[in-house]
Amino acid sequence: MRALTLRGAHDAAIAETDDEPLGAGDVRVAIAQVGLCGSDTHFYAHGRIGAFRLTGPHVLGxxxxxxxxxxxxxxxxxxxxxxxxxxxxxxxxxxxxxxAGTYNLCADMRFLGMPPHAGLARERVVLPRRAVHAVPAGMTATRAALLEPLSVAVWAVGRAAVQPGEQVLIAGAGPIGTLVARVALAQKAARVIVADVDDRRLARLAESTPGVETAHVGTGSADGAGNGFQDVAADLDCYLECSGAPTALDDGMTRLRPRGRAVLVGVPAAPTFALSSTLIRYRELTLTTVHRYAHTWPRAIELVSSDAVEVDDLVSDRYRLEEGPRALAEAAAGEVAMKAMISVGAS
Ligand SMILES: [Zn+2]
Ligand SMILES: [Zn+2]
Known part of the structure; x- marks a missing residue:
């Protein structure tokens, strides 16, 4: 079968790969749609993400x-x-x-698409039953594929413990920040503010997501001299950092009320980051993190099939499987406004 295969940085191709044997507890799935994530693009551009390195041809997705x-x-x-x-x-x-049920923290996790485990941008895959979630017959394949990034948002909002009536700040108006904002609204947050440095992204979000406020922020400065979030509303209940920008976590936390909660969702651009110890102590702020998700598909399916969360508009660019290498190149070049979706089979 054909698979979108990364051979090295900036070197992707459609390659032939073998079908896997079907075990007694397995399901063979014909892939319909595969979304490209920022991590796929990062792999394409750099040939690695943190400790994960390409060691040979690798199927993405x-x-x-x-x-x-x-x-x-x-x-x-x-x-x-x-x-x-x-x-x-x-x-x-x-x-x-x-x-314990927190399987996202499993030490032996095999995450498909992270080397050495082949990803899903291919025609067929064999999976254990528990990795396959039935979706309602009327749900499009695109929506079903977007349940994965939506799961990231469901888990993040759960870790933030957003309560009805709360005021929530989100940094980053990309796909994950957008989904986090929509899930927070579905959780009946009273006020959801999304901050970004990119006015076009904010305008798109304001148009697509009724009920969201947008805030233009600066990048701040790594030496702590500037706060890019100084004009954002203050005294907020929780803050979800979804941008990965170096100073966004620290800057955004200044907008929290005493005992406010911050959640680091975005993958920081650098392996270490600075936080204001004074701010965290004086306000008794709580900082939590997220690593992927657990038990989120049922909630994600419910949010999409009840139309509580819109996902279709996250897809800005569509490609066929054979166009996958071009999709990666365009995403890496910043030419994909939100998300690239690759059609492998049915829509
Ligand atoms: Zn992803
Ligand atoms: Zn385990």
């Missing part, structure tokens, strides 16, 4: 949907033709974290 082709003998609740969304993190199911 972790935001995917499809239809069931066949099931192993132990799978009794799915039949060929069922529409599904793929949860790309394959957890071990035996370690302390998995047994």
């Amino acid at each position: 972790h935001e995917a949907s499809g239809t069931v082709l066949e099931t192993g003998g132990e799978v009794t609740d799915l039949v060929p033709g069922d529409r599904v969304a793929v949860e790309p993190g394959l957890w071990c199911g035996r370690c302390r974290e998995c047994l």
